Amino acid sequence: MNQSTRPGSAAGQAAAGAGTAYLSGFGNGFETEALPGALPIGRNSPQRCAYGLYAEQLSGSPFTAPRASNERSWLYRIRPTVAHWGRFAPAEAGLWRTAPCAETELPLAPLRWDPIPLPAERLSFLEGVRTITTAGDAATQCGMASHIYLATRSMQDEYFYNADAEMLFVPQQGALRLWTEFGIIDIAPGEIAVIPRGVKLRVELPGEQPARGYLCENYGGAFTLPERGPIGANCLANPRDFLTPVAAYEDREVPSTLTVKWGGRFWRAPIGQSPLDVVAWHGNYAPYKYDLRRYSPVGPVLFDHADPSIFTVLTAPSETPGTANIDFVIFPDRWLVAEDTFRPPWYHMNVMSEFMGLIHGVYDAKTGGGFVPGGFSLHNTMLPHGPDMAAFEGASSVALKPHKLEGTLAFMFETRFPQRVTRYAAEAPQFQQDYAGYGQALRRHFDPARP
Numbered sequence: 514m515n516q517s518t519r520p521g522s523a524a525g526q527a528a529a530g531a532g533t534a535y536l537s538g539f540g541n542g543f544e545t546e547a548l549p550g551a552l553p554i555g556r557n558s559p560q561r562c563a564y565g566l567y568a569e570q571l572s573g574s575p576f577t578a579p580r581a582s583n584e585r586s587w588l589y590r591i592r593p594t595v596a597h598w599g600r601f602a603p604a605e606a607g608l609w610r611t612a613p614c615a616e617t618e619l620p621l622a623p624l625r626w627d628p629i630p631l632p633a634e635r636l637s638f639l640e641g642v643r644t645i646t647t648a649g650d651a652a653t654q655c656g657m658a659s660h661i662y663l664a665t666r667s668m669q670d671e672y673f674y675n676a677d678a679e680m681l682f683v684p685q686q687g688a689l690r691l692w693t694e695f696g697i698i699d700i701a702p703g704e705i706a707v708i709p710r711g712v713k714l715r716v717e718l719p720g721e722q723p724a725r726g727y728l729c730e731n732y733g734g735a736f737t738l739p740e741r742g743p744i745g746a747n748c749l750a751n752p753r754d755f756l757t758p759v760a761a762y763e764d765r766e767v768p769s770t771l772t773v774k775w776g777g778r779f780w781r782a783p784i785g786q787s788p789l790d791v792v793a794w795h796g797n798y799a800p801y802k803y804d805l806r807r808y809s810p811v812g813p814v815l816f817d818h819a820d821p822s823i824f825t826v827l828t829a830p831s832e833t834p835g836t837a838n839i840d841f842v843i844f845p846d847r848w849l850v851a852e853d854t855f856r857p858p859w860y861h862m863n864v865m866s867e868f869m870g871l872i873h874g875v876y877d878a879k880t881g882g883g884f885v886p887g888g889f890s891l892h893n894t895m896l897p898h899g900p901d902m903a904a905f906e907g908a909s910s911v912a913l914k915p916h917k918l919e920g921t922l923a924f925m926f927e928t929r930f931p932q933r934v935t936r937y938a939a940e941a942p943q944f945q946q947d948y949a950g951y952g953q954a955l956r957r958h959f960d961p962a963r964p
């Protein structure tokens with residue numbers, strides 16, 4: 514890729530990375546060019562663009578969305594996207610599913626899986642997506658899907674965009690280099706990346722090292738930062754820690770393919786060049802990454818266990834205030850200091866449904882084993898769940914000194930909609946048949962003679 518030596522202008526600050534450079538800020542109006550003068554000044558659509566580029570607008574919100582949620586970018590590119598059109602044919606979806614997807618019925622129970630091992634076969638990211646749950650309806654732009662991705666080879670001259678959803682990548686093992694129309698994003702476990710709906714990309718494995726992770730498709734309005742309310746102007750995820758790549762383009766005229774996910778179906782066209790040919794861009798609709806280690810958790814400093822919403826990194830709101838299409842919540846390293854408090858999560862039933870994954874370490878509600886890095890669980894709408902027996906017994910009797918949870922990173926995709934399990938997930942050998950009854954191990958402690 515030809516990359517900017519001159520990072521973006523006043524709108525953002527450049528941050529140097531390993532071969533990549535980023536602009537800092539969340540939802541800023543960024544501007545960046547990989548060739549000097551490629552960006553028109555003071556206008557979007559001049560009669561002739563510099564360097565013979567085409568101007569193209571990518572709208573992530575309706576034109577008329579209120580300013581706070583209005584998202585669009587202007588891309589200055591070698592060919593407009595429509596130049597790739599005319600030869601699309603249906604392509605295999607593999608194990609990628611889209612809501613609504615009623616393939617199977619599982620019993621009403623807490624559900625959990627062991628990690629899906631990386632296969633010996635060569636799989637690109639696109640071939641390696643396995644859908645675990647779907648929720649809502651992609652056609653109505655409501656709901657989400659939770660997936661695992663397994664990748665053992667880079668996408669080469671293969672490009673993809675998702676018209677159905679914004680994609681949140683949560684790597685668990687191995688790094689990814691995301692070559693996007695807007696520039697290059699490097700992520701590794703502990704970091705996340707968000708690729709807005711309609712943004713073309715190619716997923717490369719640095720050093721061809723295999724990679725596994727979680728992927729959330731957001732069919733609804735874009736992820737944004739949660740309100741902080743009385744917390745004030747700082748902490749949680751701070752906007753300056755979100756990084757958007759500087760412009761970088763491929764001028765590559767070789768036989769390639771472009772795959773599009775649209776309405777739950779996949780389409781593929783042979784194209785004669787890389788579509789990552791954006792020489793300059795400006796706007797607020799762009800991919801970004803974030804290092805979860807920069808998250809500054811805020812929590813109980815005297816007693817009780819607060820709701821997990823205090824750990825929301827990103828929220829995709831719905832039209833109903835406080836009722837998210839998706840909340841992306843993490844459970845990072847932190848001090849537990851609450852006095853006379855059962856410190857792990859409480860037993861509960863939730864109107865939102867909870868898909869959880871573990872990037873590394875031990876999750877404090879599941880110390881009895883079975884929830885391991887790369888694994889995942891589903892606690893569906895209004896189904897009871899909470900600490901396992903080991904976690905309950907341990908936390909009920911432990912001396913309550915200040916205690917640091919260290920080397921742990923779990924997360925939750927929480928949605929207002931019930932999540933439906935795919936046939937793949939229901940039939941996977943990693944499905945834990947015995948998890949449903951973990952609550953039965955909780956012993957009776959009631960003794961009316963002992964207040």
Ligand SMILES: O=C(O)Cc1cc(O)ccc1O
Nearest residue numbers: 820821857858859867878898
């Ligand atoms: O169920 C879970 O483990 C996630 C979770 C954590 C927590 O601290 C409170 C509520 C909740 O759903």
Ligand SMILES: [Fe+2]
Nearest residue numbers: 863867892898
């Ligand atoms: Fe929960």
